[in-house]
Amino acid sequence: MLSKSQAKLFFLAGTAVFSMAFLALTVDSLAQVPGRSNEAAMTPAVVRGKMIWDRNNCMGCHTLLGEGAYYAPELTRVYTRRGPEWMRAFLKDPNGMFPGERRMVAYKFSDQEIADLIEFFQWIGNVDTNGFPFKPDLAPPAPAAPVGGSRLASAPSTYKTLCNACHSIEGQGGKVGPALDDLRGRYDAVTLDKWLSDPQAVKPGTAMPNLKLSPEVRKELVGWLLPTK
């Protein structure tokens, strides 16, 4: 049977061989990192954003590249999921966007810091992660694009950059709030404007955020959401 010195040899030789293999693969992996992570796009703003991420231990609630905590959303692809305008509004007041929901720390970021964080998220969104996070394979199929062109194409830019992260039209968009296809009949221009200016006043406890929109922007949105015919 196996003797103690043979067992020792097995341990020492195995450790040596596999350590060498690991070091060799590490050298190769690190050589590929600049390309796969698009290091050329790592501007000083991206690096500053990464440092803000580190200093505040955002990873203590969120995951990034699937690493971190399981209390808050995975953020690797947040830039494409929500878009920069939405993120700017969110990071300006982290507790305002999802009233009544699980809370993020109410950071008081400056505009510069917010811009840096967004740059960081845009950069990491382009890292080649071998597909992670994967497309949900059991999701209900997205509705086919409507005949005659999508209504979304004609949406005001505020709708595309802010509302669309949470709401959908003709099956396209976010899934935090309800679809906004059939507002006509349930809303008139005045109540809809009131809703957009202060949702809590209309429906206390609602999860729709107050996005602090100017009267002009509200007018444009109401006009588009409630077309006259």
Place this chain on the structure above:
Amino acid sequence: MTYKSQRIAYLFFATSMLLLSLQIVYGFIMAFAHMGYDVLHTVVPFNAARATHTNLLVVWLLSGFMGAAYFIIPEEAERELWSPKLAVVQWAALVVVGVIAIVGFHFNWWEGRKFLEIPRPLDYLVVVDVLAFLLNIGMTAFKGKRLHTTGMVLFVGLFAAALLYLPGVITFENQVRDSYFRWWVVHLWVEGVWELILGSMLSYLLIKLTGIDREVIEKWLYVIVGLTFLSGILGTGHHYYFIGTPKYWLAIGGIFSALEPLSFLGMALYGVTMARRGGRNHPNKMALTWTVGCAIMSFVGAGFLGFAHTIPQVNKWTHGTLVTAMHGHLAFWGAYGMIVLAMIAYAMPKLTGRKRYSGWVPEWAFWTSNLGMLGMTGAFAVAGISQVYLERKVGMDFLVVQKALQVHFLGLVLAASLFTIGIVLYIVNFIGYGLPRAELGDASEDADDDNLVPAAAE
């Protein structure tokens, strides 16, 4: 206890007990936050609670390992500790650094790297402290009459753990590289060098408690740690699937990490067979129960539950979800928590001369804590699998899914309460032992518990 200076171990064991209690408090804070009661949010936000929870875990385990080393190494080297004074200073320094780090977390002073949150200046102090510790046990071993294999594997494990901490004190601007080297610490610790510490502590306890011949035990120790490194080093690849590293890690990490359970299976078989085969009837049954329990639970938590999500085809869905937390709890508990508690259960009667190892308190401590931990694992498993299904497979919004999971955290809290009862009983028993007694050095009346006729084994 054979050597007076082994008494130092008590300081470390008592520290472990205190930190474990605190860790549990922070676990409850997070569990309530997951249930929707984040009442402490403004004082202890989730990220502060989490950093505190996991760092307390690491520190109470390290403190337990250090105590174990101060207890084991003098015996293995057959001499007193090189410098008991340095050991006390080193203990005090560990406590001070730990307290500063934990307080700092509550004031946003940390680094955002999971498990390595301790801020940079304190990292250096940790390194100095660990060097002092290694110097002390190293000199003891070096000046000793001999160093048995068990003692040597323990020393090598502790030394390599200190070495592998170093990649954790480098700053990386690229998140991908940052993550790559974070795993050199986290993975190569728990699935590499810490297994040496685990294996050697397990061997030591089996030698003492079963009376099986050292040569036999130590031969299998080599086989087990050989399997650990054979699979575990390239197994690091199971963390390199989706972080921006090359595609070949999917294959390499998948294959080698799938082999990792072998060394845990080895430990389980080893623990159970040796305990069965040992002819000796050691009076400290609870120490043996914890030892064998550790060998089995480490296989379940690390080996089985690790395997459950290590294959890339599974991990692509479960990566970074509560499924990971399920595995993390049982693996840390079964492998490292239980070996420290086994060591303490063995050492306390030796240190104090009191025999508080029979009766319902130590027994219930074992069973309720383990059943509680299995329950917690179950709660995390149900929550995790539901999360994977609803969020990752069906594509529902994160917050909507989390609402649906709240009820499972009620389950977690209930199971955690059971676990806590077990730990409270264990600590009550620990306190009941009182302080170590100096006069027990050398000629203690219970020293011969271990020296009954050794059983024959091939």
